[in-house]
Amino acid sequence: MPSALINVPAKAKRGDIIEIKALMSHIMETGYRRTAAGDVVPRDIITSFACRYNGSEIFRAEFFPAIAANPFISFFTVAKESGKFEFEWIGDKGFSETASASITVA
Amino acid sequence: MIAARAIALCSLAAFAITALPVRASEIPPSERRSGYSFMAPDTKAIQDDDTANPGMLWVLDGESLWKKKQGASDKACADCHDDARTSMKGVAARYPAFDKELGRPVDLEQRINLERARHQGAEPLALESRDLLALTAFIAEQSRGVAISAGEDPQLEPFVAKGRDLFMQRQGQLNLACANCHDDNWDRRLAGSAITQAHPTGYPMYRLEWQSLGSLQRRLRGCIFGVRAQPYEFGAPELVELELYLMSRAKGMPIETPAVRP
Amino acid sequence: MHDVNPSTRRRFLGLAGSAALCGTVPIVTLRRAEATPAMLASAIRNVVGEADVHTGKVKLDIPPLVENGNTVPLTVSVASPMTADDYVKSIHVFNEKNPQPNIGNFYLGPQSGRAQVSTRIRLADSQKIVAIAQLSDGSFWSTTVDVVVTLAACTEEVL
Numbered sequence: 001m002p003s004a005l006i007n008v009p010a011k012a013k014r015g016d017i018i019e020i021k022a023l024m025s026h027i028m029e030t031g032y033r034r035t036a037a038g039d040v041v042p043r044d045i046i047t048s049f050a051c052r053y054n055g056s057e058i059f060r061a062e063f064f065p066a067i068a069a070n071p072f073i074s075f076f077t078v079a080k081e082s083g084k085f086e087f088e089w090i091g092d093k094g095f096s097e098t099a100s101a102s103i104t105v106a
Numbered sequence: 107m108i109a110a111r112a113i114a115l116c117s118l119a120a121f122a123i124t125a126l127p128v129r130a131s132e133i134p135p136s137e138r139r140s141g142y143s144f145m146a147p148d149t150k151a152i153q154d155d156d157t158a159n160p161g162m163l164w165v166l167d168g169e170s171l172w173k174k175k176q177g178a179s180d181k182a183c184a185d186c187h188d189d190a191r192t193s194m195k196g197v198a199a200r201y202p203a204f205d206k207e208l209g210r211p212v213d214l215e216q217r218i219n220l221e222r223a224r225h226q227g228a229e230p231l232a233l234e235s236r237d238l239l240a241l242t243a244f245i246a247e248q249s250r251g252v253a254i255s256a257g258e259d260p261q262l263e264p265f266v267a268k269g270r271d272l273f274m275q276r277q278g279q280l281n282l283a284c285a286n287c288h289d290d291n292w293d294r295r296l297a298g299s300a301i302t303q304a305h306p307t308g309y310p311m312y313r314l315e316w317q318s319l320g321s322l323q324r325r326l327r328g329c330i331f332g333v334r335a336q337p338y339e340f341g342a343p344e345l346v347e348l349e350l351y352l353m354s355r356a357k358g359m360p361i362e363t364p365a366v367r368p
Numbered sequence: 369m370h371d372v373n374p375s376t377r378r379r380f381l382g383l384a385g386s387a388a389l390c391g392t393v394p395i396v397t398l399r400r401a402e403a404t405p406a407m408l409a410s411a412i413r414n415v416v417g418e419a420d421v422h423t424g425k426v427k428l429d430i431p432p433l434v435e436n437g438n439t440v441p442l443t444v445s446v447a448s449p450m451t452a453d454d455y456v457k458s459i460h461v462f463n464e465k466n467p468q469p470n471i472g473n474f475y476l477g478p479q480s481g482r483a484q485v486s487t488r489i490r491l492a493d494s495q496k497i498v499a500i501a502q503l504s505d506g507s508f509w510s511t512t513v514d515v516v517v518t519l520a521a522c523t524e525e526v527l
Contacts, residue, residue: 007157017481069317298518
């Protein structure tokens with residue numbers, strides 16, 4: 001059952017630059033491994049990650065097989081207003097997961 | 107002729123090294139170090155941050171499983187054991203523990219399956235399955251910071267002794283005992299990797315090599331395979347005895363579950 | 369040893385060669401699929417086109433000797449005021465010897481506050497990592513670091 005770990009400060013002052021961390025459970029199968037029988041294990045990775053802050057996209061990433069399993073990403077944003085961060089992961093085999101976190105900006 | 111003599115000398119030297127009795131002096135308590143201390147700062151940082159430690163993903167899964175109704179009893183772990191933060195605190199630090207009914211020690215994974223059978227009427231979770239690892243990690247994480255006290259029960263004495271024998275015995279094509287590396291040569295390197303003292307303070311742990319969380323038994327099987335010996339099956343009493351000895355050898359060290367290791 | 373018929377030897381080598389071509393030789397050789405310098409160059413060209421790439425402004429934080437190539441922490445940062453007029457639009461990370469040249473592309477904007485992204489990557493071998501940033505004025509800046517990757521001491525039996 002895919003689970004995500006999000007780290008967003010619960011509170012921030014307006015104008016603060018805050019760090020956001022997100023960790024998603026995923027095998028990130030490269031597509032370059034082979035089974036003992038010699039068959040290629042097909043690629044199965046998260047291909048994109050996006051973060052929206054009160055509806056507008058503040059960060060986006062494209063992942064390739066070189067991103068390690070259970071992909072971790074950390075990035076920064078300016079705390080403008082109270083509200084919600086929404087995170088979305090999209091990948092192979094129809095993988096689609098979301099998560100959210102709230103922030104109070106004073 | 108020269109080549110033959112060189113070969114003879116080499117094999118004599120190799121024989122001499124392998125024929126030396128296992129010195130295996132126990133590591134003095136003042137020199138005991140967790141595997142954490144052998145890691146590079148970047149890897150330590152992964153373990154230090156709960157929101158960046160991939161092992162925590164399993165702990166989160168385990169928390170949901172703790173509350174999920176199981177088996178014929180339709181009871182969740184939480185129904186009897188309430189808040190794991192209180193009820194499970196310190197448990198992992200004293201495992202493997204003696205099971206009266208079976209008359210031998212069981213590790214935390216086996217205890218979970220025994221509880222499922224005895225009190226939930228539920229099928230055992232497959233050893234090393236994601237669900238069992240998640241539950242074990244969740245329970246063990248409640249003991250984070252608690253000093254290891256496994257093996258103090260006098261009933262466990264013969265099993266600790268068996269585990270110690272297993273730790274000291276040479277095995278496999280490489281004819282190495284665990285003690286050869288982990289008692290006698292820790293803090294040297296084996297092909298670029300640090301040799302640690304092998305204290306199981308952080309299991310189940312996220313191993314970068316596995317890119318997954320795994321149990322101590324998985325690590326032991328990997329090591330035994332590494333010296334080219336036939337590894338014991340998951341759940342074998344030998345593995346539990348080894349776990350028990352290793353935990354008693356690490357007495358007093360704090361639990362770090364879920365640890366991160368290279 | 370001295371009386372091997374040269375023609376027999378030649379025939380044997382010929383047979384061995386063709387057997388290898390037919391793939392019937394039972395020896396398993398690890399075909400190291402590598403990104404070639406040409407693949408890396410073309411992946412970079414996909415991003416920058418024909419524009420010049422300046423060296424500077426970009427910093428790659430990555431352990432020079434990694435503990436395990438499966439999970440290598442990486443932080444890329446760009447010196448930039450991140451204002452509406454002067455900010456980092458995107459950061460692209462490449463490698464030299466993995467089977468594929470791309471590692472990740474990251475898209476920022478003035479709202480980012482700081483042009484810094486951290487993630488964990490896989491490295492198949494000791495190699496160069498290249499990070500290229502595109503600024504709001506359209507210019508490209510890059511940095512390159514060398515990373516040493518050793519294999520794990522003991523490989524595990526596949527479970």
